[in-house]
Amino acid sequence: MPPLRYTSTAIALHWIMAFLLLGLFAVGTNMHDLPLSPWKLKVYSWHKWAGVTAFLLVLARLAWRIGHRPPPLPAAMPRWQQTAAHGLHHLLYLLMLAIPLSGWLMSSAKGFQTVWFGVLPLPDLLGKDEALGDMLKGVHMGLNGTLFLLVLAHIGAALKHHLIDKDDILARMLPFLAKQP
């Protein structure tokens, strides 16, 4: 019998990522409006450290997922919805990898090396180039806008499954919602 829910590790990684990305997004969309101050420099550094952490967590999630297939979607689910769900999940993973990479490259192009937790320097893959830095900022923001919309779709779909279809899609990731047998 195939598993009915995600493994505890997958669930933990999913929710840690969810809150981490929420925090990164909230800070990231507001931090450039801060007046230049030590606080701003700290916030930027924290954002970068958290971004590197998120990237490593995505790698961990992917590694875990390769070894642990997720539970199958309900057989009653229309094929187009199954395809859409798989497509959306792939896009989410792709963006979770691309966004920190774009941030790292942007930081290098703007002339600020990323030093994880102020201790571990990441190599600068790009030299300092103001125009390129501004372009990568646009890329970073565009990718984030896309991720934001896809996450809304992801949450909307999960709620639709739970509240309208009344299937166990959301409960697979939130076991306390599972119907008691």
Added chain:
Amino acid sequence: MTRLLSLATALALAAPAAHAVEYGEFLADKSSLGFVSRQMGVPVEGRFRKFSASLSFDPARPAAASARFELDLASVDAGSRDANDEVVGKAWFNLKAFPGASFVSTAVKPLGGERYELAGKLTIKGKTQDIVAPMSFRQEAGNGVFDGAFTLKRLDFAVGDGVWSDVSTVANEVHIKFRIVAAPRK
């Protein structure tokens, strides 16, 4: 004739020794003045585009050498647009009151070989501190090239005071690197 020729040769050979080369013509476009600050553990490179020097250095008589640098603080590139806008302000260089910084040498000590030690008084923002910088000197394409570096504490000069005096964000230590190129004085 032969004697005359050998005399001329002897004179020609002796000439450089008799008139030791004194480097005194500052070459601004070959010289550079850079610095590395640290923000949240991240080294950030900056530089000054405009500075001038009047110097006199004779490798045969280093103790008699002297140098004076004048630095236009407005020519700073602190590593980013934000930083450039910030650093001219009151908390940092306070450019309106202190447009320039200066360095006046007090002693040049030979350390053997190409190595020298440059000591002098550095004035930034109206505050003067003694500094000592190791440097090297070598001749390159007929010019004298001085390369040196030292570390100063920015708060000794009240650079970045107020909220910025929190050295856990922007480190107190700023590493200065200079290259001064001078042609022989004519």
